[in-house]
Amino acid sequence: MKIAVSGASGKTGFRIAEEALKSNYTVSLITRKNSTIPSTLESCQINRLSGFNKEELDQALNAIDTLFIATGARPSIDLTGPAKIDACGVAQQVESCQRVGVKRIILVSSLCVGKLFHPLNLFGLILLWKKVGEQKLINSGIDWTIIRPGGLNETEDNLNKQSIKYTSSKRQEEGSIPRRLVAKSCIEALKTTSSIGNIIEITSNEENKRISMKEAIKGFNIVGN
Ligand SMILES: NC(=O)c1ccc[n+]([C@@H]2O[C@H](COP(=O)([O-])OP(=O)(O)OC[C@H]3O[C@@H](n4cnc5c(N)ncnc54)[C@H](OP(=O)(O)O)[C@@H]3O)[C@@H](O)[C@H]2O)c1
Structure with missing residues (x-):
C-alpha cells in the first residue's frame, strides 16, 4: 500500500511517516518548498509543493492509496x-484526493473542534x-477517519507506560x-477498518485501561460530530 503524509x-507528520515506514508501507x-525533513525519512519520496497548488497536489497524490493530513x-x-x-488547505487536499482517486484519508484534527468559547480560538x-x-x-465520499488528539507533547520516553483513551466525538475536553x-494511532486507524467513518478523540496517561482502537470503537456511543 502506498501512503502519503x-x-x-511537522512534529506529528514526521512521526506518522516514521511509524508508517516501520509498518513497511511505501511512504x-x-x-x-523550504520545509525541513528529518534524516530518518531520507528513503521516502519527497514532494515539495508551492502551498496547496492544485496541479502539484494532484501529481503528488497520483497513485496514493491513503493520505494522512498532518498540516496545521x-x-x-x-x-x-x-x-x-x-x-481551505484541508479542503484543497480533499478535493485533490477526489480528483485522482485516493481511497482513504486520515486527518489529524483536535479535541474541542467546533467549540466557540475556547481559549485556543484566540488564534484565528x-x-x-x-x-x-x-x-x-466527512462529506467527500472518500473513506475517512478523523483523529482528534488532546494537547500534543514531545515525550518519547516510557511511552509503553502510557495507554490511550479513545472516545467518540465530544466525549473529551482536556488531557x-x-x-x-x-502517529501510532494514525497507523492503527489505517489498519482498523471499523475506524472508517469515525471521529476518534485520543488522550493518554498511565492510569487508562489498556484497550485497542478496535475494541474501543465497538463501545462508541456517538452523539454527533
Ligand atoms: N499543538 C497542540 O497541542 C495540538 C493539539 C491538538 C491538535 N493539534 C493539531 O495537530 C496537527 C499537528 O500538529 P503539530 O504541532 O504536530 O504540527 P506542526 O509541527 O506545527 O506542523 C505543521 C505542519 O503543517 C505545515 N504547514 C503549515 N502551514 C502550511 C501551509 N501554508 N502549506 C502547507 N503546509 C503547511 C508545516 O510545514 P512547514 O514545516 O513548512 O512549516 C508542518 O509540516 C495540527 O493540525 C494541529 O493544529 C495540535
Missing part, C-alpha cells in the same frame, strides 16, 4: 492561518476552521498525548 515536516511525503497552522500573528490551512478561531476542514472530509502516540 502531508505536513510531513511519500508532501511538504512546502502554526501559532503566529497572522490570524488568517487557521482559515487558510486548517479549512482555529477550532471553528478545523470544523470546516473536518466537514469537507494531553505525546505526538508519537498520535
